[in-house]
Amino acid sequence: MRALRLDFDAQRLQVASHPDPSPPQSGEVRIRILECGVCGTDRGVASFEFGSPPAGERSLVLGHEAVGIVESAGSHVFTLSPGDLVVPMVRRDCTPGCAMCRRGRRDNCLTGDYVERGIFGLHGYMCEYAVDRADDLVPVPANLAGFAVLVEPASVIEKAWEMALRLHQGEPERVLILGAGPIGILAAWCALRDGFAVTVLSQESPESPRARLLASQGVQYTRTLDGAGADIVLECCGSAELAIASMRALRRLGVLVLLGARPAEVRLPSLDMIVGNHVIAGSVNASREHFEKAVARLGKYDAAWLRPLLHRLPLARAAETLFQPPPDAVKIVHRVSD
Ligand code: BGC
Secondary structure, three states, X not given: OEEEEEEOOOOEEEEEEOOOOOOXXXXXXXXXXXXXXXXXXXXXXXXXXXXXXXXXXXXXEOOOEEEEEEEEXXXXXXXXXXXXXXEEOOEEOOOOOOHHHHOOOHHHOOOOOOEEEOOEEEOOOOEOEEEEEHHHEEEXXXXXXXXXXXXXXXXXXXXXXXXXXXXXXXXXXXXXXXXXXXXXXXXXXXXXXXOOEEEEEOOOOOOOHHHHHHHHOOOEEEOOOOOOOEEEEEEOOOOHHHHHHHHHHEEEEEEEEEOOOOOOOOOXXXXXXXXXXXXXXXXXXXXXXXHHHHHHHHHHOOHHHHHHHEEEEEHXXXXXXXXXXXXXXXXXXXXXXX
8 A cells, every 4th residue: 555654764754655454353443544634743753853663663654643434344343334434543552551541541641651653653544544443443423524634633632621621720711822733723713612712822924824714713813922811821833932931921820731842941930830820731642532522523613614724635745745835734634545
């Protein structure tokens, strides 16, 4: 089959031939991948900043934001049938399984020995076929097919959002989102839908398509922290420096959740944190429940909101566009099959 492969020896990324997965065993299903999205994590892996091939192999199929269709099932699969639309979860349990993995919360794995498809130790989904345990697949209604590729990034937001609301000790009203990439935009809608006043801070001009899209839905758009005041800040921009700087906008009891900040040495405003009862948290990955919430939430959005986010390209262009995405494309999605 064709796949977007990262070769760790030759340090090369290319769409190339890759062995088909083995037939599904008991409890497993074979899925035909329809589409797979690209995110900053894929760029990090393809830059060899993090990520690893499966044990004993020297290449990794990238891709973890996928949607596929069940083709066939092994024995003892009772929840899925051929033709069902599914989104795979990314992470798989550590072995033999820590208390959190055993409890179905591998997103909160205690050992760090988990594996992640397309990232750490398991091939991903930027390819034509995959085999997975039925338990690792989340069913998606057929009417969401056109946007199901957004379920995985939306699941990550569901987890972070739930965490922010749980950690805030008062009655939060105002949310500041750092970054207007796909995660920032989806996070803004999530908070907006839940009744919050939402501001997105990003570098693009207020006339840019994404700033206009946000503004048209009632989200405030700003390029500076001046005058911003927020109960919850969600960092969706990759900058720990900006995240910490944004703490001056945090109101009392404020919560800052880091979602994508790259490693950085930062100075904490410790006195303000103490006096303000502030909380800083980090959030990664998502549980099945968050995937299911993401499916439900995306199903409520207007297709006219979601459509402008997606920029579809054929799989053949995946290596070429990973580092040079078309300007103004919010989320690159590669079509793998029809
Ligand atoms: C994925 C998560 C994953 C994380 C770290 C993110 O891009 O959405 O599922 O846990 O990268 O590897």
